[in-house]
Amino acid sequence: MAETTTVRAEIGASVWKITAAAGAAVGEDEPILILESMKMEIPVSAPHAGTVVEVLVAEGEQVEEGQAVATLRR
């Protein structure tokens, strides 16, 4: 069975843009979504290459530090 990884926001911020929707293939360190904090765009990137299973947040939504924002399958 393919391994599923939960990707978490490391900071509290608002979701600015989702760059890899469910089903998209991403490489290691490639952004899945971009947060906005202190006027900066801060990517949340894939910890390993894989396919995005689900994006758990919407653009404009506030996320908390440690919140799960996406799931990723190898």
Place this chain on the structure above:
Amino acid sequence: MTWQPELDELRLRQSHAKELGGADKVARQHAGGRLTVRERIDGMADPGTFHEIGATAGKAEYDEEGNLKRLTPSNCVMGRGKVDGRTVVLLGDDFTVRGGSADATIREKPIMAERMAYEFRLPLIRIIEGSGGGGSVKTIETTGRANLPGGVGGGALYHYTGANLSMVPVVALGLGSVAGLGAARLAASHYSVMTKKSAMFVAGPPVVKRLGQDLSKTELGGWEIQTKSGAVDHATETEEEAFEAARRFLSYLPSSVYGTPPVTECADDPNRRDEKLFTHIPRDRRRVYQMRPIIETVVDKGSFFEMGKMFGRSIITGFARLNGKPVALMASDPFFYGGSWTADACAKIIRFVDLAETFHLPIVYLQDCPGFMVGLDAEKAATIRLGVRAMAAVNQTTVPWCTMIIRNAFGVAGVVHQPAGRLSLRYAWLSARWGSLPLEGGIEAAYAADLAGAEDPAAELGRIEDRLNKLRSPFRTAETFWVEDVIDPRETRRLLCDFADLAQPLLSPTPAALRMRP
């Protein structure tokens, strides 16, 4: 005539001490994936260098004729040993004897170890498991009376636990479950490490269950909790990696405040230029970049040793070498709140610059700070008070200081890139920008009247932005000598090595006026 009978008895007593809490307890320790205290000391010290003190102290049982039947050693093993050729004091809890608790402790042993570190000016390594010599609930029955913490004359351990921080490097390793006094002795250090299987807490799961918190040991005080909270600096997979982290930490520091940091040979060219630095910072100011590759390339190759990575993450702190000379390096991490100073980041900076000041390490700061963190959560965390405390800590340093402004320097937190009352070196990268307030988001408020009166407010906003952006070029600031030097970022290593060379003869092996706190 010889003293053979006495020698035989000494050897017998020593052999009892080597058995620790007994074969079954040792087997249980190993089954839990943990080394015994003696194996830990062997893993920490250079081979064959450990000179134990008080090995035969413990509780003895005698037969009716007064002959020794068994000696259960005290659950504190301590003495002197060498680490990378330098003498240190090693002090370890033996969990196989009454779980490391006070029931089997001889109070004077850990006190002597702490005192020896202080008076002989030797780095101290505490290896902690269990309650670290603290009492257990059963203690009242073994002593027959309640213990007033500290009591009369019992404060010496607590005295040295704090005092040593201003005298010698103190490393603490939490291996296994660490609670109460053990947790205090772990946290009261310059550098603390736990394994990822370990847990640290003031009180363990059975106690906190009464608060309605039904948690496992690691859910309560595992590495993810304690490294993020800043109570513990680092977590490793194995105990051996924890010993290696302790060795590496000590390698940057003098044995005491009466020495200066050890300089090593440097095989890395101090004039080395890394072309990647010219393109590393995005021109789009909203885009972030990785700070750690910058650190790695400007310091001596492989010399960066990060500490407290999981805590206050908008600031990166660690030791490094420049042309062989140890420095304390801090740098912003724009991936965390754009590099702004959160309350945690401020607490991290305070402890870090105090550490540098205590052991005479020059400080290098690679700055990209858009200011203090803003918002309701930041206000609730007393960011501004921690912030001005960090400012005071920076201003109280006396060690040589050098700042590279990589990108942002804004607001009051932006001010704190150098000690305010004395000379330090400062360079600004081509990508540097600064101001009392960032322009972004502030223009609409400051130019509200102009925008309201404009036919096309969006176009007017664009014109104002263009005009202001030209003004914030660092060259305009340099014209008036409000900044000394704007540099090609590829020159960074050369200039930092030059700083370390300048700083070296200024380092004074005398105690700092500062008295460091955990």
